[in-house]
Amino acid sequence: MTVSVAVAGASGYAGGEVLRLLLAHPEVEIGALTAHSSVGDLLGEHQPHLLPLADRVLEPTDPARLAEHDVVVLALPHGASGALTAALEAIDGPTPLLLDCGADHRLTDPAAWDAFYGGDYAGAWAYGMPELRHAGEPGPARAQREILREARTVAVPGCNVTAVTLALQPGVAAGVVRADDVVAVLANGYSGAGKAAKTHLLASEGLGAAMPYAVGGSHRHVPEIEQNLAVAGATGVRLSFTPTLVPMSRGILATVSAPLADASTSAAEVRAAWERACADEPFVHLLPAGQWPTTAAAVGSNHTVLQVALDERAGRVVVVAALDNLGKGTAGAAVQSMNLALGLPETLGLPTTGVAP
Ligand SMILES: NC(=O)C1=CN([C@@H]2O[C@H](COP(=O)(O)OP(=O)(O)OC[C@H]3O[C@@H](n4cnc5c(N)ncnc54)[C@H](OP(=O)(O)O)[C@@H]3O)[C@@H](O)[C@H]2O)C=CC1
Numbered sequence: 001m002t003v004s005v006a007v008a009g010a011s012g013y014a015g016g017e018v019l020r021l022l023l024a025h026p027e028v029e030i031g032a033l034t035a036h037s038s039v040g041d042l043l044g045e046h047q048p049h050l051l052p053l054a055d056r057v058l059e060p061t062d063p064a065r066l067a068e069h070d071v072v073v074l075a076l077p078h079g080a081s082g083a084l085t086a087a088l089e090a091i092d093g094p095t096p097l098l099l100d101c102g103a104d105h106r107l108t109d110p111a112a113w114d115a116f117y118g119g120d121y122a123g124a125w126a127y128g129m130p131e132l133r134h135a136g137e138p139g140p141a142r143a144q145r146e147i148l149r150e151a152r153t154v155a156v157p158g159c160n161v162t163a164v165t166l167a168l169q170p171g172v173a174a175g176v177v178r179a180d181d182v183v184a185v186l187a188n189g190y191s192g193a194g195k196a197a198k199t200h201l202l203a204s205e206g207l208g209a210a211m212p213y214a215v216g217g218s219h220r221h222v223p224e225i226e227q228n229l230a231v232a233g234a235t236g237v238r239l240s241f242t243p244t245l246v247p248m249s250r251g252i253l254a255t256v257s258a259p260l261a262d263a264s265t266s267a268a269e270v271r272a273a274w275e276r277a278c279a280d281e282p283f284v285h286l287l288p289a290g291q292w293p294t295t296a297a298a299v300g301s302n303h304t305v306l307q308v309a310l311d312e313r314a315g316r317v318v319v320v321a322a323l324d325n326l327g328k329g330t331a332g333a334a335v336q337s338m339n340l341a342l343g344l345p346e347t348l349g350l351p352t353t354g355v356a357p
């Protein structure tokens with residue numbers, strides 16, 4: 001099987017990483033590469049690391065052109081994909097498999113969209129986190145990967161959301177932690193903010209400094225994390241979420257804590273819950289006891305690397321998660337979801353090793 005894949009937003013960071021992964025994917029032929037302000041430029045001017053595609057010309061983001069493909073990956077700013085995908089779906093003929101790396105189709109609650117994004121609500125698509133488990137439904141817990149196998153439209157999760165959800169889900173699903181007092185503090189690389197120039201992201205200000213942002217519960221990923229934890233079986237979710245920019249280009253290190261549901265739970269029982277949840281996951285890796293995740297261990301790979309500990313004095317479980325915001329945090333999740341929706345092996349073409357030092 002060879003599938004043709006178009007990438008919209010090919011000049012951006014997320015689009016560039018999608019292309020890097022697709023170049024190594026054995027079943028993919030890369031089709032149209034589209035952009036916005038850089039239409040007409042060569043891809044090599046914007047993505048110098050993607051040498052095999054350096055001579056490709058960036059095309060306008062035209063729904064009819066995108067519709068010529070088997071798969072379309074959208075890596076556009078928030079709010080840009082809703083109208084575009086509506087136009088794409090209205091075109092006669094089979095609609096391509098659509099994967100949206102932006103936020104437009106992630107939230108199932110229109111009120112949450114209004115509160116944190118605003119503008120037209122585009123509806124919710126199949127959520128592109130194969131590891132998410134639906135605990136709240138009758139019958140055995142269903143993994144999101146089963147839903148993705150049937151999906152034709154996929155909303156790729158936010159990168160911070162992936163780190164916090166994969167960190168805490170094992171404890172929520174096992175009933176080991178309560179989710180009514182979750183605290184997440186993250187160190188974030190600059191590429192998470194995208195390529196568009198932002199004054200607070202000047203190298204002269206960011207190099208050598210750590211800078212918190214979206215403090216006080218205003219970050220757009222709060223409702224998405226709450227949504228995921230509720231799917232995993234949590235009730236009454238309350239989350240304090242604080243990201244911090246640190247001088248690295250890629251990577252997220254999330255430190256997430258939550259109170260023990262039962263104060264008598266031992267450290268061994270806590271660890272056992274995470275071991276069970278991670279055992280069969282190809283891209284969620286629990287380190288041996290005593291080792292701690294670093295962003296360097298995850299950058300370049302599709303892994304989320306975890307460690308869990310019990311803080312007995314505080315009565316809280318502490319989980320540290322590291323991932324590559326552009327890898328498992330975006331492009332890797334898009335390709336993993338694409339594989340499932342196309343009936344391919346879930347792990348096909350996805351890197352399992354990082355880049356170090
Ligand atoms: N960076 C990250 O770590 C993550 C990003 N995402 C999401 O992925 C999406 C892309 O992010 P990122 O790559 O970082 O952003 P960038 O700013 O790096 O890239 C944005 C891309 O979208 C194109 N574009 C801008 N406006 C329009 C428009 N109106 N119509 C069509 N194309 C447009 C740009 O083209 P041009 O350059 O020609 O103007 C560029 O190719 C966002 O929704 C982001 O939230 C999700 C998870 C993590």
Ligand SMILES: CC(=O)N[C@@H](CCC(=O)OP(=O)(O)O)C(=O)O
Nearest residue numbers: 102103158159160188189192193
């Ligand atoms: C450093 C930085 O600014 N990171 C971004 C990550 C964006 C992301 O994950 O994607 P979506 O915007 O598609 O949700 C942030 O925290 O908002």
